[in-house]
Amino acid sequence: MGSVVDAPVVVEGVAENMLGDKKVTVVFVLGGPGSGKGTQCANIVEHFGFTHLSAGDLLRAEIKSGSENGTMIENMIKEGKIVPSEVTIKLLQDAMIKNENDKFLIDGFPRNEENRAAFENVTKISPAFVLFFDCSEEEMERRLLGRNQGRVDDNIETIRKRFKVFVDSSLPVIEHYNAKDKVKKIDAAKPISEVFEVVKAIFAPYAKLGIQLLAPDKISWIRVMEWLNRDKKRTTEGTNGGVLSEKALLECDYISVI
Ligand SMILES: Nc1ncnc2c1ncn2[C@@H]1O[C@H](COP(=O)(O)OP(=O)(O)OP(=O)(O)O)[C@@H](O)[C@H]1O
Numbered sequence: 001m002g003s004v005v006d007a008p009v010v011v012e013g014v015a016e017n018m019l020g021d022k023k024v025t026v027v028f029v030l031g032g033p034g035s036g037k038g039t040q041c042a043n044i045v046e047h048f049g050f051t052h053l054s055a056g057d058l059l060r061a062e063i064k065s066g067s068e069n070g071t072m073i074e075n076m077i078k079e080g081k082i083v084p085s086e087v088t089i090k091l092l093q094d095a096m097i098k099n100e101n102d103k104f105l106i107d108g109f110p111r112n113e114e115n116r117a118a119f120e121n122v123t124k125i126s127p128a129f130v131l132f133f134d135c136s137e138e139e140m141e142r143r144l145l146g147r148n149q150g151r152v153d154d155n156i157e158t159i160r161k162r163f164k165v166f167v168d169s170s171l172p173v174i175e176h177y178n179a180k181d182k183v184k185k186i187d188a189a190k191p192i193s194e195v196f197e198v199v200k201a202i203f204a205p206y207a208k209l210g211i212q213l214l215a216p217d218k219i220s221w222i223r224v225m226e227w228l229n230r231d232k233k234r235t236t237e238g239t240n241g242g243v244l245s246e247k248a249l250l251e252c253d254y255i256s257v258i
């Protein structure tokens with residue numbers, strides 16, 4: 001008689017087995033090689049207080065550390081191939097456990113269906129959403145050949161293999177999340193600052209700090225709001241005694257509390 005295996009319970013943004021009761025927000029950052037994932041993640045970290053976990057960086061650090069998997073990982077990266085899920089998931093899991101933050105950008109993962117299913121099964125986390133940087137191969141190739149970071153895979157032969165792996169294995173993962181309405185697709189061919197404007201709007205709900213302005217009465221609060229909104233650049237939200245987002249604060253020259 002066969003045994004009954006429970007279907008994995010995947011709770012959005014909550015890791016039950018891995019991080020105890022700690023609730024985490026996870027955003028997967030996907031896109032072809034050179035689409036600008038790492039560049040935009042650095043901006044998101046600075047403005048929205050996420051921790052950036054790049055699967056590729058973790059694997060490269062593992063090679064450098066001289067671990068027993070190092071040679072296998074290095075060979076796979078040189079070939080543009082995807083490292084077995086258990087290796088990458090262990091690195092991501094350890095990094096999340098060590099970090100006190102509860103908001104993570106997971107960059108370059110899941111790269112294939114095996115990565116995706118294994119991560120959900122092991123961690124019980126499903127992403128809040130998937131940020132997808134969409135860019136042409138021509139532009140990505142130009143960027144990678146100009147990156148100059150001494151990466152073993154930034155050569156034309158490996159770049160072409162990585163493009164093929166992206167189309168064959170990573171696009172289906174994006175399709176999976178798209179069917180669940182979780183993909184936020186961004187035109188990544190634009191200049192860095194323009195791409196970040198779009199990213200910023202998506203992350204606005206995760207603004208890392210707010211300030212509470214306490215006005216003594218409704219009229220005073222309306223005056224605060226009017227003052228902040230005087231210039232179209234200043235956008236505010238909230239009601240009497242409401243909380244101003246970091247975005248609103250950054251766009252104000254100064255705040256005076258009435
Ligand atoms: N919007 C952009 N316009 C022009 N150049 C960019 C843009 N975004 C990133 N770059 C440059 O392109 C190169 C690749 O960017 P980045 O490392 O962020 O890509 P990536 O998607 O993380 O790549 P990989 O998947 O290979 O790690 C870098 O040299 C970066 O400075």
Ligand SMILES: Nc1ccn([C@H]2C[C@H](O)[C@@H](COP(=O)(O)O)O2)c(=O)n1
Pocket residue numbers: 033054055056057059076077080081082083084088107108109110111115153162
């Ligand atoms: N989930 C992942 C992420 C990355 N790798 C390997 C294979 C990639 O070509 C390489 C570089 O990743 P990048 O820095 O471009 O995100 O790392 C993998 O096997 N599995």
